[in-house]
Structures are given as structure tokens and as C-alpha cells.
Amino acid sequence: MVYEVLQLAGILAFAISGALVGVRRRLDILGVVVVGASTGVGGGILRDMLLGVHPPLSFLHWQNLTVAIVGSLVVFYLHPSVTRIRHFEVVFDAFGLGLFSANGAAVAYISGQSTLTSILVGVITAIGGGVIRDVLVNTVPGVLTRELYAVSALLGAGAAVAVLALGGDATLASLIGGALAITLRLTSVARGWHLPRPKMSGGSKA
Amino acid sequence: MVYEVLQLAGILAFAISGALVGVRRRLDILGVVVVGASTGVGGGILRDMLLGVHPPLSFLHWQNLTVAIVGSLVVFYLHPSVTRIRHFEVVFDAFGLGLFSANGAAVAYISGQSTLTSILVGVITAIGGGVIRDVLVNTVPGVLTRELYAVSALLGAGAAVAVLALGGDATLASLIGGALAITLRLTSVARGWHLPRPKMSGGSKA
């Protein structure tokens, strides 16, 4: 029960982050809903395609899509002012990232996948929604440029698998993994932690 | 028979829309064919991956890819002048959208999927080809910005499933759903119908 709620919370968080990006790009109401819903359920659909779950669970459980659409509509009508919108994006994106990394890894591990496969599936579930969102609105995905983004997903997925391997259940794994990933991600944003960048000889031609 | 022809017509329409974009971007002949073919068969491949049909039908039936490639080559050699090219893009894209939304939903429904799943598969089949096309040429997908684009796909898929649920066959479902979707999409372009956009406080920072 708690487990299903955590999964829906992840979908909601990512849907809100996607809808906020859509509002900032001034898409119309349906564009906002499409970006929001794709971000919310996209990572899970990618997970199911990788694991061979057909059709993806979000196509079977109407709750998933409903939560994503309602979240997007709420953002459309009640979004914050433009100057504060990026702040909210980061926070909701971090919650989606954390919940999905732990949850995706737990789903894979429980379905009998190996430790390596489970962690990879968790990471891809977590970053998948954000990559879909960023590619749709034509920007470089945050996973490539943001503070400790993929590291946070890796931490969340790894912790969730560790909890399960030690005998914990999916709810505990999702809670612990999710909390660790969200904490690391938001702390790295707040502190401005960055990983090293390449030393370039010659001028930048990026 | 009519059913297969409608499916090929959808592939052709989307391939032409993709090839027109390729010509406008001044890609070489193979680039035009790659964009055209990806747009033509991409939505169906995505549908098959979601439904667990391996390998995708377009890899088995040479007709699909042949129609997409021939359509792209015809565009390359006989494309309209630059000033009129966008007009043709919209029309062919609308036909692809309409035929695929109804056809994709019908394929899913006949294979035993639920109403919800069938409509979602139809919508994704319909917008998938266009999203692939727009992401490849590095623009924001039309589904996020164009007039009633996703609404038209939803109407086409919903109508097709309704016809099947009422006892009609796949041909009738594809015809009625496709016609409704194409009509709504082209009417919304002609009339300039738009959905509401977010009210923004502060300046646009999109």
C-alpha cells in the first residue's frame, strides 16, 4: 500500500516538474499535459520496455496516467510566477528522481533480475522521464549537466537493492533509497557541488 | 484489404511529411530518406515495442519500408517550392496522424488490449512518428505546440475503439476514426483554433 503510494508520488513529482517546464515554455494546456504526463510515466514505460513487460503498466493502471494528468492540470492553473518557477522545477524533479531510482530498482530486483541489472534499471527509470521531458522541449538533458544528478540516481537505486538484499521489503527499500537520493540531489544543488570538468587546451568550441 | 491500404496510406503520408521537413532542412538524398522512413514507420515500431511484438511488423513486411522510401524519394525529386513546403507538411502530417491514431488503436484493441490501453497505443502510434521526425531535426515536437494536435489523435483513437466495441470491423474503425481526426486537425489549422495558454505573471523567460 505504502509502496503503491510512493510510486504514484514519483509519477506526480515528475509530472509536476514536466508541466512546470511546459508552462515556462508557454505551451498551451494540452502541450503542458503532454509534457507533464510523458515525464511522469515515461521513465516507468522505458523500464517496462527494457524488462519486457508488455504493455507497460502505466497503460493498464489508469491511476498512473490520471495522477500525471491531474498534476499537470493543477500546475497549468496554479503555477508559480515565472521568476520562481525554476526553483520548483528542481525540487519536484529531485523527488521524482529519488522515488523512481529506488522504486525502479526494487521492481526489477523483485522480478528476479540481478543486482547489476536492477541498479541499471533503477537509474534508467529515474533519469528516463527527465530525458524525455528535456528532449521534447529541445534542451540538453539535466542528467548531463546538473549537480550530481546521475550520482543521486545511482545512490538511490543501489541503496534500494541493498535493502532488499538484506531482507527488507519493497516499501522500506523505496523509502530509504528515495530519501537518500533526494537528500543528495537537493544538498548538491543547495551547496553548488559540482564534479570536475575537463581541462581544455585551446579555446572552447562547444 | 482496405485495412492494409489504409495502413500503408498512413505510412506514406507521414513519410512524405518527414521528407518535406528533410528537404526544407536541405539534407542530402539519404538524409531525406532516413527522416522520411523514420517518420513513416517510426510510430508503428514504437507501437510494436509497447505491445511486445518482436521484431516490429515493419521489419517483416517489406511493403511498409518500401512505401516510406519511395514516398521520400518522390518528395526529394518533386518537392514543392520552399514557400509552399510548410503547407504540404501540415496536410500530409494530418493524414498520417489521423490514419495512425485510428489504426494503432484498432490493432491494439483487436489484439485483446483494454479500451484504455488501445486508445493510448493509438495516440502514441499517431504522435510517435512526428516526435521522431521533429527530435531528429532538432525542433520542439509539433504535438506540444500545434493546434489541437493531440486532441485530434485522441478523437481518432477513441472513435476507432468505439466502432470496434459496437461491432464494426477494423476497416470501418480506421475509416471513421481517421476521417474524424483528419477533419478536426485540418479544421483547427484552418480556423486557427488554439487551446488556452498559461497566464504568466512576470516576463516570459521561455
Place this chain on the structure above:
Amino acid sequence: MVYEVLQLAGILAFAISGALVGVRRRLDILGVVVVGASTGVGGGILRDMLLGVHPPLSFLHWQNLTVAIVGSLVVFYLHPSVTRIRHFEVVFDAFGLGLFSANGAAVAYISGQSTLTSILVGVITAIGGGVIRDVLVNTVPGVLTRELYAVSALLGAGAAVAVLALGGDATLASLIGGALAITLRLTSVARGWHLPRPKMSGGSKA
């Protein structure tokens, strides 16, 4: 044995090409690794999703991801100067393209797919990694714009299937197909071979 080495060589070549792009875009160390690893194993994952291999082989064999990550890290620390970086990108990309086109087609053919399906799978495996890389860093994929890129992949995949159909084994097919594709691609770059572009009436509005 040689066969597995060729597959890893393809992953390494593509990972290096992706990491070089990441360095040129000045991503941090993890961003470079994410682009490099996605480029290295992305084409193979796409191949497995199309063929219905769940989970993808790169999630099961730790060697694949290890090679991709190590290759990306080496690039991060030892990358060439900015002015020469594009040259290396083209060369490593050509090796990845050639090895994957032949290898992907061979994998599909041996698993019992038809000639058409095998060639298509080979081409998609070969261009998939590069498309993922280019979409991630927000540029138009090279397959649409570069010299004889898709033609080289088609040659490699076709030659590999021909070798297998004539009774050769997967190693021979990968070697011959890969060598042909790499040779054609690098020669076309060196000679500046281009395919025809559309004749445009009116001015360019690309």
C-alpha cells in the same frame, strides 16, 4: 572469442566518440561518462528491444558497460586538444558504426531473423548509438547530415548477412562487414564525397 572482442571494440569506439563530444561540450566527469556509456551501449540496447531480448544483454554482461565507462574516463583525463577533437570523433565514430552494423546484423541473422530484418537491425544498431549521443547533446544526428553515413551502415550490415548466408561464421561476417563499412565511411570523409541535395526554388528557409 574474436567475435566477442569485436563487439567490445565497437562499444569502446562508440563510447570514446560519445565521451569526446561530452568533453567538447564541457560536461562534467559524470556527464561525459553518461554520454559515452549511452553511445557505447545504446545501439545494442535498441537492438535488443527491437528483437525482444529482455533485459538487454548490456544489462547482463558487466563487460559491456565496464568497457564503455573505462573508455569514457580515459577520454576525460587524456582527451586531445580542442582543435583536434573533432577529427578523433569522426574516426572513432566510424569504427563504432562499422563494427556495430556488421555485428548487429549478424546477431539478428543468427537468431533466425530474415535477411531484410537482419539488415535493418544492423543499420539501427549502428546508427542508434550515434543518434542517442547527438540527441542528448541537442544537435541534428550525423546520420542525417554526414557523408555516406547510413550508406556505410547499410553496406556493413548487408555484407555481414551475405557472408553468413554463404556459410561464413559470425566472426568472419563481423570482420568483413565492419572493414567495408569503416573503409567506405572514412574514405567518403577524406574525399569529401556527398550525396545530392535538393534543388530549391526560392530562398533557403531551413
